[in-house]
Amino acid sequence: MQQRPYVLLSCAMSVDGYIDDTTPERLLLSNAADFDRVDQVRAESDAILIGATTMRKDNPRLLVNSEERRAQRVARGLPAYPLKVTVTESGDLSPDLRFWHYGGDKVVYCPDSTVSKVRKSLDDLADVVGTGPSLDLPTMLDDLGSRGVHRLMVEGGSTIHTQFLTHGLADEIHLAIAPIFVGDSKAPRFVSDGVFPGGTAHRMKIADVQRVGDVVLIRYLPKQSSGDSTS
Structure with a gap:
């Protein structure tokens, strides 16, 4: 069986958990150093995913x-872009x-x-793959694995x-985490309502905490437990 890609979710949010505000312009939460860090993560990935709404x-x-970084990818025998x-x-x-x-x-x-609607709209701009009766993420990951994608970077959005x-x-x-507040319940958040594996009893493992200028980067491993029951 083809191995599925390692899935990395990447997100910048405000202190109060929002990834944007409700104005027409995109809210820039990261600083220059963090944008450069994201560029490095992209370069290290085989594929990058965003949702259609984003x-x-x-x-x-x-x-x-x-x-x-593109030249380094090519030197490793990879396409310049994921x-x-x-x-x-x-x-x-x-x-x-x-x-x-681009x-x-x-x-x-x-x-x-x-599928037929998307193919008609996009023509030869993209490969279009059906995942069954519904949009099925495990089927998508299986297909990406068959394409040689070992590392998938997911850049949102909330859904x-x-x-x-x-x-x-x-x-x-x-x-x-950017040092700002959005304070608008109509703005999009990092995640929406949902039933998450383990619920509130599951405390994710923290792999690393890093300061990037005025932004704090936290790396979580959601499939692993911290084993820490203290508050």
């Missing part, structure tokens, strides 16, 4: 920006989004019933992070 809202290119991945239930993906027109290969995962965590599919979380 694509439509932020319209990112989702690239490895450092020329040196595979870019998105998932969609509705299939509402505009071919004008920047995601399709970097290397792209792949879209969606329910079987949506995607929640699905990976509630299904027990995340191996690592990089949570960058």
Whole structure:
């Protein structure tokens, strides 16, 4: 059986748990040093995933920006850019989004019933793969593994992070905490409501805590327990 990729969730949030505010402009939570750290993590990954909602809202290119890091990937026999991945239930993906027109290969995962719609919209901009009657993340991970993806970086948004965590599919979380408050319950959070493995009895293991300028980076291993029952 093909091994599934190691799944790393990457997110920046405010002290009160928000990943954006409700204004039309994207809220920049990271600083320059943390953006560079994220670029390094991207360069070390075989594939990078964002959800369709995040694509439509932020319209990112989702690239490895450092020329040196791209050259290092090529020297290791890898493509200059990781595979870019998105998932969609509705299939509402505009071919004008920047995601399709920068970097290397792209792949879209969606329910079987949506495949023809996405293929018609995107033409040859991406490989489109059906995952069965619904959008099925384990099926997606199996397919990515068959494509030689060993390390998958997931950059959100809230719904995607929640699905990976509630299904027990995340191996690592990089949570960058910015020293600001958003204070708006209508803004998106790191995760939405859900039933998480182990519930409140499960205390995740902390792999590392690091200061990156004025941002604090915490690395969690959600499948492992801290074994610490103290408060």
